[in-house]
Amino acid sequence: MLAAIKRGQYPRGMDFDTIILGAGAAGMFCAIEAGRRGRRVLLIDHARKPGEKIRISGGGRCNFTNFHIAPEKFLSQNPRFALSPLKRYTQWDFIDRVDRAGIAWHEKTLGQLFCDGSAGEIIDMLRQDLADAGVTLWLETKVDAVRSNGAGFEVVTSDRPVNADTLVVATGGKSIPKMGATGLGYRIAEDFGIKVVPTRAGLVPLTFAPHLLEQTKELPGVSVTARVSHGRTSFDEGLLFTHRGLSGPSILQISSYWQEGDALQVDLAAGHDVPEMLNDERRSNGKLSIKNALARHLPEKLAVLIVRSAGLTGNLADQSKADLARLEAALHKWQVKPSGSEGYRTAEVTLGGVDTAALDARTMQAKAHPGLFFIGEVVDVTGWLGGYNFQWAWSSGWVAGQVC
Ligand SMILES: Cc1cc2nc3c(=O)[nH]c(=O)nc-3n(C[C@H](O)[C@H](O)[C@H](O)COP(=O)(O)OP(=O)(O)OC[C@H]3O[C@@H](n4cnc5c(N)ncnc54)[C@H](O)[C@@H]3O)c2cc1C
Structure with missing residues (x-):
């Protein structure tokens, strides 16, 4: 199991190839893929544990995908945008992964797939994959500022500033602030001049x-x-x-x-x-x-x-x-x-977000900022209830993980 490196324990002056902000479903999945490619990956989250929304999802059983993934099950100013990531990393790919991890699952209704046991099995699988891929995980680490430094990106954290060639923003939406949602990703997009489609509570x-x-x-x-x-x-x-x-x-x-x-x-x-x-x-x-x-x-x-x-x-x-x-x-x-x-307090998702027109659907990279990526719920792609949102997190995280 991966041991989280806490504040002050990491050697000073060490840089990374890729920094990923947010150790939720999308951020972890992206980090695993990038780590498997041999990239030196730092995954940062201010929470005490990664994947907290996975833990509470699907009534504790995580509705991790759906048999019937299709663009019409997603809301976005451009619902076709999601098609490319969803086709490159499909629900069948994720089901195969869950099977290989020996996680038992069942279809509940309308193609919705849940763990037979608990959502913790999905988190354990991802944590094991993070460890195997050599990803460095900083938990309880606050992100104070993010800036482009010419060659790459600098992230000022509550620990210390860190640099990397590429930066992936996977900080999710505004839903359930008491679980760590902050809206940081939208502020980063705006700081880089990227349009954010107005946000509102969804699945609420x-x-x-x-x-x-x-x-x-x-x-x-x-x-x-x-x-x-x-x-x-x-x-x-x-x-x-x-x-x-x-x-x-x-x-x-x-x-x-x-x-x-x-x-x-x-x-x-x-x-x-x-x-x-x-x-x-x-x-x-x-x-x-x-x-x-x-x-x-x-x-x-x-x-x-x-x-x-x-x-x-x-x-x-x-x-x-x-x-x-x-x-x-x-x-x-x-x-x-x-x-x-009931608003963001109980909403399962946040509608709107980083404008897909600013992103390349093959990579999730910002068209105007090479090396800057947005994945998961922070992007203006929101699925129906029923496993669609996790599939979006896996698919968008996976495609970014191939190049970031
Ligand atoms: C109660 C509930 C049940 C749900 N059930 C399901 C389900 O069964 N199936 C389904 O498909 N979807 C479900 N969803 C939706 C699903 O959880 C999200 O769509 C998905 O988690 C989005 O993944 P993400 O990685 O983009 O964002 P998140 O999972 O939200 O991860 C973002 C991460 O970024 C971190 N972060 C945020 N701000 C900062 C900051 N300033 N500094 C550092 N770190 C930061 C957060 O701590 C978090 O770990 C549910 C949502 C809720 C609230």
Whole structure:
């Protein structure tokens, strides 16, 4: 296992070929590749341990990739940009690596691959590879400044200044600041005159204004399979009512497309024509109350709210066509306007970032600054929920690692 070299323990005056800022998924992967090429690599992070987001990912089991990697599963001002790295280092390459490390995995749903055991197995694999590749890892090291020094780059750290020919920025986004996210990579890009696409929280729970919270106050904890749509984009996955608004996979997914002020269309019983089913039931069981009839298809608390909001009372037999049409609107075509999102505090990712137009997709190198690379989440490439973001980290880290 790699022993971290701590502040003050490294011989003074020693330079490196490559310095990588950020020992997350992308930075570690890039460092391994560069180290395997014989480069003298220094990997710096201010955290106590590398790969902290890997550790907490996928509910502790790390959803490390997805069978269905494709450009349309990524958001970016130029979604085609991701194609080249994703094709050069694919999900099959990563699966092969996990297999070779003897890590057992399974497909959960929608092509999402998780460790059978814990996310720690992925971190152990990467740490072993870092050690084998001879990478120097400085943890608990703050980056104070980064500058170009003509021949290469100087990084001023809380330990001491270090120089290298090339510099890779892999400091991730702004999500979950308490896990070490700082936004440093965006500041470095701007210092080098590289455009940063405005950032916002993605894969994040959405919040309600007080009047909507009042309407849904009985529902926190209730979950259904829903179709949530924003324009032409829809996700059919779980939806969870919370004390703040809405969460669950369908909401996290659509949150990356949603902007403040937008409404969402929600089908709370996706894949079922509930009014039609109630119509059928009316013939055989007309005396059943509309509330109890609906509760056969939905969680009871939600059924009560839908019946109330559609203004329905009485038995199935009492319901007119117009009543069932109102039920259909309340259930299958709920228009809801979240007031905001929970923000970076709970967001899984940061949308926006270093403009892909400034980078060469074959190498992740800044076109105007030879030797300067940006990889992983700091770049304006954001995947759907489901292993897409780690695959982007592996792929972009791998391509940079071939040349940096
Ligand atoms: C709760 C949660 C669960 C997730 N689950 C999944 C999942 O199952 N599957 C999936 O594909 N994606 C998941 N993601 C998203 C995924 O974790 C990220 O997309 C991925 O970690 C990005 O990798 P990265 O290396 O670019 O950045 P990061 O993993 O964020 O790594 C950046 C590193 O840079 C370091 N750093 C930052 N600023 C500084 C600084 N100023 N000085 C020194 N070091 C610095 C940080 O400490 C960190 O180690 C999840 C995210 C969260 C928050």
